[in-house]
Amino acid sequence: MGVWEMSNLTAKGIRKTYGKKDVLRGIDLNLESGKIYGLIGRNGAGKTTLLSILSAQNPASAGSITFDGRPVWENQDVLNHICFSRELNQMNGNNANAMKVKEYLRIAEIFFPYWDKEMAKRLIKEFDLDIKKKISKLSKGMLSMVTIIVALASKAEFTFLDEPVAGLDVVARERFYALLLDEFTETGRTFVISTHIIEEAADIFEDVIIVDKGKILLKENTQELLDRCWHISGHEEEVDKAAEGLETYNKERMGRSKGVTVFLKPGQSIPKQYDVELQKMSLQKVFVALCGEES
Amino acid sequence: MNEILTQEKSIYIQIKEMIENDILRNILLEEERVPSTNELAKLFAINPATAAKGVNLLVDEGTLYKKRGIGMFVTEGAKKTIMDKRKKHFYDDYVKSLLAEAGSLGITKDELIKMIQESKDGGMGNE
Numbered sequence: 001m002g003v004w005e006m007s008n009l010t011a012k013g014i015r016k017t018y019g020k021k022d023v024l025r026g027i028d029l030n031l032e033s034g035k036i037y038g039l040i041g042r043n044g045a046g047k048t049t050l051l052s053i054l055s056a057q058n059p060a061s062a063g064s065i066t067f068d069g070r071p072v073w074e075n076q077d078v079l080n081h082i083c084f085s086r087e088l089n090q091m092n093g094n095n096a097n098a099m100k101v102k103e104y105l106r107i108a109e110i111f112f113p114y115w116d117k118e119m120a121k122r123l124i125k126e127f128d129l130d131i132k133k134k135i136s137k138l139s140k141g142m143l144s145m146v147t148i149i150v151a152l153a154s155k156a157e158f159t160f161l162d163e164p165v166a167g168l169d170v171v172a173r174e175r176f177y178a179l180l181l182d183e184f185t186e187t188g189r190t191f192v193i194s195t196h197i198i199e200e201a202a203d204i205f206e207d208v209i210i211v212d213k214g215k216i217l218l219k220e221n222t223q224e225l226l227d228r229c230w231h232i233s234g235h236e237e238e239v240d241k242a243a244e245g246l247e248t249y250n251k252e253r254m255g256r257s258k259g260v261t262v263f264l265k266p267g268q269s270i271p272k273q274y275d276v277e278l279q280k281m282s283l284q285k286v287f288v289a290l291c292g293e294e295s
Numbered sequence: 296m297n298e299i300l301t302q303e304k305s306i307y308i309q310i311k312e313m314i315e316n317d318i319l320r321n322i323l324l325e326e327e328r329v330p331s332t333n334e335l336a337k338l339f340a341i342n343p344a345t346a347a348k349g350v351n352l353l354v355d356e357g358t359l360y361k362k363r364g365i366g367m368f369v370t371e372g373a374k375k376t377i378m379d380k381r382k383k384h385f386y387d388d389y390v391k392s393l394l395a396e397a398g399s400l401g402i403t404k405d406e407l408i409k410m411i412q413e414s415k416d417g418g419m420g421n422e
Contacts, residue, residue, distance in 0.1 A: 036342055177340050185333040185343055203306055203341040223345055227305060282302055 007033040007068050007081070009054060009158050009190075014063035016049050016214075023049045025214035027063070031192065033157060036184055038205030038222070039194040040283075042291055045211045047194045048087075051160045054192075055084035067158075080113045083156035087163050088143045090136050097136040101146055104135060114155035123149045123179075127172075140167030148176060151191075152183055160192045165201075173197070177204055202283035212291050222283065229286045233259040234276035242274040249289040261289040296322070296330065296338070306341055310349030315358065315377050318369055325374060329359060329367045356380075 009031040016024040024046045031037060031054075041047050052058035054065055056072045056079060065072040072078050090097055096104055109115045124131060127145040138146070144167040151161045165173045181204070184191065192209075195201050202208075202222060210217040218225070232239050236258040246268060249261040261281065262270065270278060281289075298313055300306055317323040330338070335346040350367060353359040358373045370376075381388075397407050 035344075174340070178337065181337050181340065181343075185336060203300070203339070203345065206342045206344045222342070223305060223307060223348065280303055280305070 007157060007190075009072075009082070010066050011050075011054060012064050012066075014050070014053060014065070015061045016046070016053060016058075017061045023214055024053070024060070027214075027216055029054075029209070029216055029219065031158065031190060033190045034188045035190055035206045036180070036204055037190070037192045038198075038201060038208045038283075039192055039211065040196075040198055040208065040287055041194075041211035045291075046214045047211055048162050050211065051084050051162055051192065051194065052086075055079075055082045055158075055160060057084055057086075081157040082160075083112060083151060083154035083158070084160040085147045085151035085154070085162070085164075087166065088135060088138075088147060090138075090143070097134070099135050100131065101129060101133055101135065101138070101142075102131040104146065105131065105149065108150045108154065112154040112156060116153045116155050119155075120149055120153040123152065126175075141169065141172060142167075144168045145172075148179075152179065155187075156189070158190045158192070160194075162194050163196065164193060165195060165197055173200065177201065180204065198284040198287055199282055205283075208283065210287060210290060217290060225286065226281065226283065228264040229281045229289075230262050230264070230270060231259060231279040231281055231285070232262060232270065232276050233257065233279070234274075238274045238276050242270055242276045246270070250292070261285070296335075300339055300341075306339075307345050307349035307352070310335060310339070310341075310346055311352045314349070314353060318358070318374050319377055323369055325369045325371050327369050328365070329369060331366055 011027050011029040014024050014027040014029075015022070027050060029050075039047050039051070049058065053060045054072075056065065056074070059073070067075075067078040067081065070078055072082070088096060099107075105120060109117065109120075123145075127142075127149070129142060129145050129149075133142070135143070135146070144164060147161065148164050151159050151164065165176055168176060177200075180191065180193075183189065193201065193205070205222045207219060208222045208225060209219045232242050234257070236253065236256050239258040239260060243260050243262050246262040246264065249263070252259045264270070296313055296317055298309075298316075300309055304312075314323065314329060318325075323329060329350070332343050332346040332350055335341075335350070336343040339346070350359065354361065354367070356376075357370055358377060359367045360370050362368055393407070394404075397404075
């Protein structure tokens with residue numbers, strides 16, 4: 001829609017330490033406007049901490065976050081363009097728990113200068129959400145809906161959603177992806193979405209960011225990443241020959257049969273003359289191959 | 296255009312092939328507008344950039360062309376171009392794998408030819 005210029009949200013050398021625990025260990029990341037990013041990582045990898053620091057809800061122990069070169073921390077002009085709709089949690093002593101949904105949304109409306117009241121209303125109706133209920137009394141699915149409504153109606157140029165679909169059933173999840181695409185195609189807002197349900201969201205992400213043990217393991221166009229990942233299987237000897245010299249992960253063996261995941265580097269290909277089965281991999285399988293090693 | 300996406304191929308390749316299939320089957324006619332990348336993105340729940348990647352491959356091959364401000368259209372003669380291209384790949388895409396499977400099952404070439412000749416499915420007949 002061209003409401004805003006192309007913007008960049010940039011993290012440089014971000015570290016975060018809680019006591020003796022290093023949660024983020026040097027993050028460099030550039031987010032461009034007009035993209036949907038997927039943020040994936042195992043539990044405890046640092047996804048939520050990263051999102052909270054990017055949105056200045058949490059100070060970094062070291063490093064800087066800038067929005068088109070301007071610091072984000074305590075800079076209201078810049079923060080007006082960023083929304084981090086947190087996963088609501090009834091377990092911790094969150095102030096939100098005592099509030100009714102209505103009150104929580106009212107606060108969001110004050111907080112986000114571009115708040116779209118009509119959209120919030122439409123989504124409440126669509127999700128059939130009872131806004132008179134207290135946050136502490138909501139089901140998991142309803143908590144997710146509140147998070148989604150805040151994110152979408154905030155109309156912030158950079159919007160982060162932390163596990164937005166965790167509590168939703170499969171029909172509601174598909175509805176969420178459709179709503180997200182509607183909003184994205186209409187406005188070109190940037191979304192960063194963290195999720196554990198990788199399989200079904202993979203096709204939505206233009207770029208995927210994989211966080212592992214407090215570091216960015218990979219940030220790449222999702223399709224290009226999938227184009228260079230292959231599963232090779234067949235007779236052990238043939239598989240070994242086909243995969244020779246390639247970057248391999250996750251070797252599995254059963255009798256004479258062998259399977260291996262390969263990541264091709266630019267210019268590399270899998271030689272064709274061997275009698276092996278080549279299969280494309282899903283993002284979920286790629287993620288497991290990269291981060292699945294027990295340490 | 297209402298096929299379901301699978302895991303076996305890149306999504307943008309599937310989008311490209313679906314549009315080609317629709318042209319081959321007269322679901323999309325020459326000089327007709329094809330759905331926009333945003334429409335495709337919403338229909339398949341995929342990122343618009345991925346849909347655009349598939350559509351752009353067809354533009355590069357001359358199957359589609361862009362009318363500024365209106366959208367993408369099927370080029371005149373696209374159907375024949377797609378048929379010619381797929382005929383060229385027919386041996387690699389179908390015959391090779393057919394022969395490989397026949398080979399591992401011990402079916403001889405003569406038996407295979409006989410099967411094809413006696414088949415009542417598909418093909419254009421002999422006349």
